[in-house]
Amino acid sequence: MDRGRESKLDKQAAVGPPRLELLGLSKHFPGVKANDEVSFEIRRGEIHALLGENGAGKSTLLKMIFGLLKPDAGQIKWEGRIIQIGSPRHAQSLGMGMVQQHFALLESLSVAENLALTLNRRGRFDLERIVHQIEAAANEYGLKVPARRPVHHLSVGERQRVEILRCLLQEEPLRLLILDEPTSVLTPQESKALFAVLRNLAADGLSILFVSHKLEEVRALCDRVTVLRKGEVVARLDSAKEAVDELARLMVGEAPPPLLLSEKRKDAGPVRLQVEGLNLPAADPHGMPLRNINLELRSGEILGLAGVSGNGQAELLAALTGERRSPTKSILIDGLPVGYLDVRARRRLGLRYVPEERVGKGVVPELSLIDNGLLTRWGRFLKKGWMRSREARESAWRLCERHHVRQTGVEHPAASLSGGNLQKFIMGRELDEQPTIFIAAQPTWGVDVASARRIQSQLLELRARGAALMVISDDLEELLALSDRIAVMSGGRISPVRSIDGIDRKELGRWMGAGREGWESLNDVA
Amino acid sequence: MNAAAWISLLSAVVVAATPLLLAATGELVCERAGLLNLGVEGMMAVGAVSGFITAYHTGSAYLGLLAGIGAGAACGILFAWLTVQWVADQVATGLALTIFGHGLSGFLGHSYAGDTITALAPLAIPGLASIPWLGAIFFDHSLPVYLALFFVFAIYWFLYRSRAGLTLRSVGEDPAVAHSLGLPVNPTRHAAAAFGGAMAGFAGAFLSTAYTPMWAEGMVAGQGWIAIGLVVFATWRPLRLLGGAWLFAGVGVGQLFSQAAGLSINTYLLSALPYLAVLLALVLISRDPLRIRLNTPASLGKPFRAET
Numbered sequence: 001m002d003r004g005r006e007s008k009l010d011k012q013a014a015v016g017p018p019r020l021e022l023l024g025l026s027k028h029f030p031g032v033k034a035n036d037e038v039s040f041e042i043r044r045g046e047i048h049a050l051l052g053e054n055g056a057g058k059s060t061l062l063k064m065i066f067g068l069l070k071p072d073a074g075q076i077k078w079e080g081r082i083i084q085i086g087s088p089r090h091a092q093s094l095g096m097g098m099v100q101q102h103f104a105l106l107e108s109l110s111v112a113e114n115l116a117l118t119l120n121r122r123g124r125f126d127l128e129r130i131v132h133q134i135e136a137a138a139n140e141y142g143l144k145v146p147a148r149r150p151v152h153h154l155s156v157g158e159r160q161r162v163e164i165l166r167c168l169l170q171e172e173p174l175r176l177l178i179l180d181e182p183t184s185v186l187t188p189q190e191s192k193a194l195f196a197v198l199r200n201l202a203a204d205g206l207s208i209l210f211v212s213h214k215l216e217e218v219r220a221l222c223d224r225v226t227v228l229r230k231g232e233v234v235a236r237l238d239s240a241k242e243a244v245d246e247l248a249r250l251m252v253g254e255a256p257p258p259l260l261l262s263e264k265r266k267d268a269g270p271v272r273l274q275v276e277g278l279n280l281p282a283a284d285p286h287g288m289p290l291r292n293i294n295l296e297l298r299s300g301e302i303l304g305l306a307g308v309s310g311n312g313q314a315e316l317l318a319a320l321t322g323e324r325r326s327p328t329k330s331i332l333i334d335g336l337p338v339g340y341l342d343v344r345a346r347r348r349l350g351l352r353y354v355p356e357e358r359v360g361k362g363v364v365p366e367l368s369l370i371d372n373g374l375l376t377r378w379g380r381f382l383k384k385g386w387m388r389s390r391e392a393r394e395s396a397w398r399l400c401e402r403h404h405v406r407q408t409g410v411e412h413p414a415a416s417l418s419g420g421n422l423q424k425f426i427m428g429r430e431l432d433e434q435p436t437i438f439i440a441a442q443p444t445w446g447v448d449v450a451s452a453r454r455i456q457s458q459l460l461e462l463r464a465r466g467a468a469l470m471v472i473s474d475d476l477e478e479l480l481a482l483s484d485r486i487a488v489m490s491g492g493r494i495s496p497v498r499s500i501d502g503i504d505r506k507e508l509g510r511w512m513g514a515g516r517e518g519w520e521s522l523n524d525v526a
Numbered sequence: 527m528n529a530a531a532w533i534s535l536l537s538a539v540v541v542a543a544t545p546l547l548l549a550a551t552g553e554l555v556c557e558r559a560g561l562l563n564l565g566v567e568g569m570m571a572v573g574a575v576s577g578f579i580t581a582y583h584t585g586s587a588y589l590g591l592l593a594g595i596g597a598g599a600a601c602g603i604l605f606a607w608l609t610v611q612w613v614a615d616q617v618a619t620g621l622a623l624t625i626f627g628h629g630l631s632g633f634l635g636h637s638y639a640g641d642t643i644t645a646l647a648p649l650a651i652p653g654l655a656s657i658p659w660l661g662a663i664f665f666d667h668s669l670p671v672y673l674a675l676f677f678v679f680a681i682y683w684f685l686y687r688s689r690a691g692l693t694l695r696s697v698g699e700d701p702a703v704a705h706s707l708g709l710p711v712n713p714t715r716h717a718a719a720a721f722g723g724a725m726a727g728f729a730g731a732f733l734s735t736a737y738t739p740m741w742a743e744g745m746v747a748g749q750g751w752i753a754i755g756l757v758v759f760a761t762w763r764p765l766r767l768l769g770g771a772w773l774f775a776g777v778g779v780g781q782l783f784s785q786a787a788g789l790s791i792n793t794y795l796l797s798a799l800p801y802l803a804v805l806l807a808l809v810l811i812s813r814d815p816l817r818i819r820l821n822t823p824a825s826l827g828k829p830f831r832a833e834t
Binding site: 068087088089092100104105106107108109113116117118121125284285 | 687688689692693695696699700703704705706707708709816819820821824
């Protein structure tokens with residue numbers, strides 16, 4: 001398949017101008033250069049990778065290409081002509097389609113209704129015809145979706161297929177498909193099947209812009225690579241076969257600091273946190289009920305919780321931390337039943353956590369760093385019921401210093417911090433209180449590599465001090481590096497717990513997709 | 527009570543439900559687009575006064591209805607201009623609109639206080655009106671009564687069977703997503719607010735030209751608020767408006783009948799019954815959060831501003 005495709009590609013690349021050419025695109029936001037003179041081209045029938053860390057300016061660039069943002073300077077050429085893309089509609093009418101990282105699907109509508117919003121805008125409104133169109137296209141491209149189901153019943157993989165189908169079915173034949181971090185929500189098997197579909201589409205002449213920060217995927221799938229760092233193009237590679245280390249260096253700027261491994265893992269200590277037969281109905285119609293969860297967390301160990309997000313991790317976190325109450329004896333801290341206790345009471349028992357939603361649950365964005373530093377530990381700064389504000393301020397300074405939080409002043413609002421600095425701030429606030437049980441959800445999501453390493457080192461340090469840790473993450477590599485034991489959540493259930501020694505990645509991958517119909521059905525093709 | 531009394535009671539309920547239905551249908555469309563317009567009461571008052579004045583001077587109650595619709599639509603457009611164009615807070619703007627509407631109607635209607643006009647004539651529908659019971663209850667009324675029923679079904683069809691309705695629901699659920707799909711978010715919200723205002727104005731004009739064809743300040747008397755409650759009661763589904771409107775109107779009419787029958791209950795308590803019924807119904811309906819959440823337009827009351 002590969003050879004045939006390359007010859008076809010060469011032929012097409014030779015004929016006519018590139019499909020999309022960016023000439024010195026720039027976009028500034030107050031205080032930030034999101035994109036600085038970005039130039040590169042995408043040829044016909046090529047899978048082009050746009051590689052960059054979180055915050056490198058990829059999303060801004062895509063929004064400009066798709067007409068959602070206006071560039072401050074620079075030009076866009078589409079098939080040889082200079083154009084100005086004024087709106088997403090315009091981009092679509094040129095033959096572009098984009099699948100955004102956060103899906104542009106309306107949860108309460110059915111798949112067919114969602115597609116009806118953008119299909120045959122001029123023709124008669126006929127949902128049945130759209131259902132047929134979806135089913136025909138689904139068969140043709142191998143993208144199975146239930147056309148009549150409301151979107152909130154769909155798995156993440158299914159939602160992504162709906163988005164791709166929408167692009168393929170749009171009025172103007174699709175000529176450029178933009179995928180923003182498409183695999184961040186997929187199991188390894190689902191990713192593999194997606195790649196097979198994409199390769200077939202490219203072989204038919206479709207250009208694909210594949211945006212990612214995952215090096216292995218880019219190497220496996222893409223023809224050429226453009227690397228973006230801090231808003232600038234730092235490399236254009238004509239082959240994705242570059243070594244992973246080299247790509248990483250280009251993307252990050254310098255070699256990432258090595259992970260500080262603490263001394264040899266000691267035998268785990270006594271059980272700190274125990275969950276016994278926990279069942280919890282979903283809190284809202286889009287949520288996932290928890291089904292018979294059993295697990296143990298021992299002091300001196302890190303338990304990694306893998307799984308595609310939306311499979312009950314958020315619900316489990318809420319139950320463990322006390323955000324949602326559960327039957328008294330379903331959760332035990334040091335043998336004490338705590339299911340009925342709220343967050344504060346559990347915090348007094350030594351349980352602290354870092355939520356996935358940094359803004360909104362971790363910090364209040366409008367409040368200063370001083371006030372945010374008080375949120376989970378104000379008791380320390382009280383004197384006869386009055387807040388000792390000087391001590392609070394000094395403590396906030398110390399917190400930022402100790403944990404390398406770069407800020408412009410502790411009286412400034414938390415919203416002024418970047419994602420990585422915010423996460424270091426939240427982690428630091430909780431870690432300074434010496435928790436005996438610590439739960440971190442997506443500790444390094446959207447954080448630059450250097451900060452991520454620092455955060456991971458802190459988790460290992462805390463383990464060495466004898467705390468019981470649980471790390472919930474979408475990033476399997478991270479979990480494999482940190483954890484002593486790993487379990488997988490899927491469909492609101494928890495898998496058997498495996499020790500990290502001799503772990504079978506394939507098995508983990510299968511568990512992540514368990515109970516859901518996924519790209520697996522296409523595995524044989526891939 | 528004999529059959530004739532029952533028929534006149536039920537027929538009165540159908541008429542009394544009309545202003546509630548008209549205003550609530552408009553508000554439902556508005557809220558489905560994500561705009562929470564709490565100015566219904568004020569828009570009804572403006573519609574009532576402009577309808578009355580027009581009918582008084584032209585002698586045509588129908589022109590009065592049209593004037594009420596136009597004045598209401600103008601209020602709705604004003605609301606959209608402030609909340610969509612200028613991203614003003616919807617709750618505050620809606621409350622201000624209610625106060626403004628009260629004031630304006632009092633000011634304009636001052637010199638007409640107590641004046642009367644010839645009421646809108648009933649139009650019995652030939653054939654249907656002679657069906658025993660049902661004919662007298664449903665088919666022997668003035669035009670707005672039929673239109674109110676028609677609009678409920680028309681809006682149901684519009685929301686669930688037309689592309690424009692699908693667009694409107696999408697805008698109300700997530701304007702950011704709708705915008706990124708290339709749907710006209712702000713024009714849709716403008717149109718929905720204008721329709722909501724027009725329907726509220728219609729409801730007000732119905733009160734002043736057909737229901738009680740005279741001008742008295744404050745004649746809307748909280749019906750705009752009941753209409754807003756009715757939308758929640760119906761969990762934003764048009765057909766459920768019918769049941770709610772008849773229920774609330776039924777309590778109102780029932781208390782009048784029972785007063786006439788000489789029931790010895792404090793009249794103030796009796797007149798408060800419709801409002802208490804709305805409160806009670808809202809409390810009961812809120813016991814099932816799941817159903818509410820599935821139907822509530824997710825962006826209701828939240829401002830939307832596209833990035834540039």
